[in-house]
Amino acid sequence: MSLQSLTDTELLGLLRNDDEQAFRELYDRYWYKMYVTAHRKLRRKDVAEELAQELFVMLWQKRDSLRIINLPAFLGVSLKNLMIDYIRRNIQEEHYLDQLRQFFPAETFSTTEAVQLNELTDAIQNALAQLPEKTREVFILNRFEHLTIREIAQRLNLSEKTIEYHLARSTTFLRQNLRDFVTVWVLFFLS
Incomplete structure (x- = not known):
């Protein structure tokens, strides 16, 4: 048949x-x-x-x-x-990037520093976009909304071990992809 x-x-x-x-x-x-x-x-x-x-x-x-x-x-x-859900998450990501920009207001920086801030913001946004959707969501809930692993697990109906896995995966990925920018910012703040 x-x-x-x-x-x-x-x-x-x-x-x-x-x-x-x-x-x-x-x-x-x-x-x-x-x-x-x-x-x-x-x-x-x-x-x-x-x-x-x-x-x-x-x-x-x-x-x-x-x-x-x-x-x-x-x-x-x-x-x-x-x-x-996808659009809502993207709006949240844009909101967090706007907060990052506000944390480092452009008028307090020289042109070079403002360019570096924009590059860092773009690098963070690009790195977040490369993460799998669930991993990105867990990272944002933890790092930007300051939810605990338990709170995220309850909200997403996942186990705490799964949330820990996504957090470890996202932080490792972001560390690797933002390594060059971290060096620039350390030098910037030390000078």
Whole structure:
């Protein structure tokens, strides 16, 4: 029997019984549509791919508990929620970068120092953007919102060990990627 001839409802029934081929058929039917929708709204190919992928990971992980009547509507609403979460996180990141800029007001620096501050801010923003989404979120909640590991674990519904892993991963990554800027800033403050 060809899975392509089955309806979404029939495929969802197979999916609830852990049928990977049924999942693959649903993925093939809808992934590109979800990607295009996300890309049209966010205008970022990498983010659109990541969100479409995350949508189907969620579908697979919750396959036995989901009771879906209209799959395209469900996927559309779920993708919309993922995009809203993404936008909300980016707004938070911009807010934190604005706070960093305010902490070091440009008028107190010479032109060279202001350029270095802008370069540091850009480097932090670029480094944060390279982190996986969950790792970035954990880092921001810990370092900018000053939440404890326990508070982050409760908010994200993850184990404390997972939060510790994400924090270790993010701080190691940022240390490596911002090493040159740290040296410049140490010299700046010592001079």
